Amino acid sequence: MVDMKDFGTGHTGAEGHPEDAERVARRDEAVRAAVEQGLLGPDAPIVGLLDVAGIRDSAAALRAAFDAVIAPGTPVLHAFAVKATPLVPVLSLLRAAGIGAEVASAGELALARAAGVAPEHIVLDAPAKTPAELREALELGIAVNADNPQELARIDGLVRAAKTSSPLGIRVNPQLGAGAIEALSTATATSKFGVALRDEGAREWLVRACTERPWLTRLHAHSGSQGIPLSLMAQGVAETYALAEEINRRIGRRQIDTIDIGGGLPVNFSSDVTTPTYAQYARLLAEAVPGLFDGRYGLVTEFGRSLLAKHGTVVARVEYTKRAGGRAVAVTHAGVQVATRTVYAPASWPLRILAYDAKGRPKEGPEVVQDVAGPACFAGDLLATGQALPLLEQGDHAAAPDTGAYYFAHHYAYNSLTRPGVYGYAPRVDGGIRFAVVREPQTLEEVVAESGGGHTGALTAL
Numbered sequence: 001m002v003d004m005k006d007f008g009t010g011h012t013g014a015e016g017h018p019e020d021a022e023r024v025a026r027r028d029e030a031v032r033a034a035v036e037q038g039l040l041g042p043d044a045p046i047v048g049l050l051d052v053a054g055i056r057d058s059a060a061a062l063r064a065a066f067d068a069v070i071a072p073g074t075p076v077l078h079a080f081a082v083k084a085t086p087l088v089p090v091l092s093l094l095r096a097a098g099i100g101a102e103v104a105s106a107g108e109l110a111l112a113r114a115a116g117v118a119p120e121h122i123v124l125d126a127p128a129k130t131p132a133e134l135r136e137a138l139e140l141g142i143a144v145n146a147d148n149p150q151e152l153a154r155i156d157g158l159v160r161a162a163k164t165s166s167p168l169g170i171r172v173n174p175q176l177g178a179g180a181i182e183a184l185s186t187a188t189a190t191s192k193f194g195v196a197l198r199d200e201g202a203r204e205w206l207v208r209a210c211t212e213r214p215w216l217t218r219l220h221a222h223s224g225s226q227g228i229p230l231s232l233m234a235q236g237v238a239e240t241y242a243l244a245e246e247i248n249r250r251i252g253r254r255q256i257d258t259i260d261i262g263g264g265l266p267v268n269f270s271s272d273v274t275t276p277t278y279a280q281y282a283r284l285l286a287e288a289v290p291g292l293f294d295g296r297y298g299l300v301t302e303f304g305r306s307l308l309a310k311h312g313t314v315v316a317r318v319e320y321t322k323r324a325g326g327r328a329v330a331v332t333h334a335g336v337q338v339a340t341r342t343v344y345a346p347a348s349w350p351l352r353i354l355a356y357d358a359k360g361r362p363k364e365g366p367e368v369v370q371d372v373a374g375p376a377c378f379a380g381d382l383l384a385t386g387q388a389l390p391l392l393e394q395g396d397h398a399a400a401p402d403t404g405a406y407y408f409a410h411h412y413a414y415n416s417l418t419r420p421g422v423y424g425y426a427p428r429v430d431g432g433i434r435f436a437v438v439r440e441p442q443t444l445e446e447v448v449a450e451s452g453g454g455h456t457g458a459l460t461a462l
């Protein structure tokens with residue numbers, strides 16, 4: 001864990017970590033430019049901002065980390081877990097950076113295709129795929145990981161009925177135990193995902209399932225997530241690799257030719273330092289499971305949060321300030337609608353708050369312990385509590401960094417709060433910041449239409 005105080009109290013800092021320091025500087029510039037250029041103001045009191053250069057840097061870091069440890073020429077697909085940031089321009093940016101897509105629903109598949117991701121760079125992992133979704137994936141040649149024996153039986157029927165170029169695999173759950181966040185622990189003994197590897201008879205069943213199906217060539221495990229230590233993640237990969245070796249030995253040929261290690265690299269939400277890094281994780285895996293990287297197995301990864309989290313910032317205007325029970329409270333426009341997990345499970349998902357003034361400049365002044373509240377009508381709608389910050393005043397801005405994954409891209413329609421606009425930013429060559437619309441702010445007409453506005457009399461007429 002990296003301590004906040006190592007990185008100063010201003011919004012720049014991250015000394016000794018040049019890429020992180022540059023990202024912090026770009027973020028400060030973007031907040032100021034968003035205010036100057038009117039993306040953020042009295043009538044648009046909240047925006048989501050995405051750092052294009054930062055996303056590119058993370059994509060390059062991911063590729064370089066695994067290139068450094070895997071035998072040259074080995075097939076590698078890094079598939080971004082679309083659920084982390086389901087925004088078409090983001091998927092397109094990643095595609096251009098050599099990253100594919102891991103999808104878990106028909107909606108996510110549609111987003112990946114809209115972004116132009118080629119079928120051979122898409123992996124379908126949905127836990128509850130319908131027959132039609134499976135058929136479409138096999139027709140397109142998208143890789144599919146079956147979750148369970150019933151799904152494998154469905155795939156049997158489809159494979160018999162028509163030829164497919166889809167690489168097909170099965171998901172296993174190494175049952176390693178939970179991390180710090182129960183709801184995100186995918187590898188517990190009773191997890192709903194995959195075939196539970198340590199259950200009685202499971203290994204034998206898997207060997208038989210592969211023996212009977214020469215087209216079953218991949219094993220998939222996604223056992224990491226926020227709150228899971230790297231050593232546990234590496235153990236999950238090691239157990240999956242050992243299973244592949246056992247299956248191949250018992251079948252007598254190298255039928256399992258690719259291992260999909262999932263995603264789940266945790267993100268540091270407590271400071272601007274990127275830790276752990278992809279390079280650290282790849283090196284750890286190469287030490288723990290050297291055979292996975294010697295060229296005998298193709299590799300698929302499915303990182304989500306770690307590719308995008310640190311490149312997103314939600315910025316909201318402070319509408320009012322007040323004091324209650326001796327505590328300073330800033331009432332802002334960012335709450336449960338953009339930070340659902342944090343508001344409902346604040347102990348698991350704490351966010352940092354950065355204070356900016358009315359012009360979008362990092363706010364100076366003595367720190368005061370304060371709460372940062374959201375706009376929704378329930379008492380728990382708090383983005384952060386007890387944060388020591390320069391005192392926020394009316395018209396200032398509160399920003400929550402590290403929200404590029406699973407936050408503002410995941411709108412929650414409580415109180416019919418509108419989806420904020422999302423903008424990508426990049427430095428101009430001649431100085432200043434350029435923005436591009438990633439997602440338009442939702443209009444009130446859209447809110448009405450999405451809330452049954454086209455069916456006003458439907459119930460009275462019944």
Ligand SMILES: *Cc1c(COP(=O)(O)O)cnc(C)c1O
Pocket residue numbers: 081083084102104125222224225226262263264265302303304305306
């Ligand atoms: C959610 C998920 C991921 C991505 O997890 P992150 O923690 O965002 O990296 C990858 N693979 C599968 C199957 C998932 O469900």
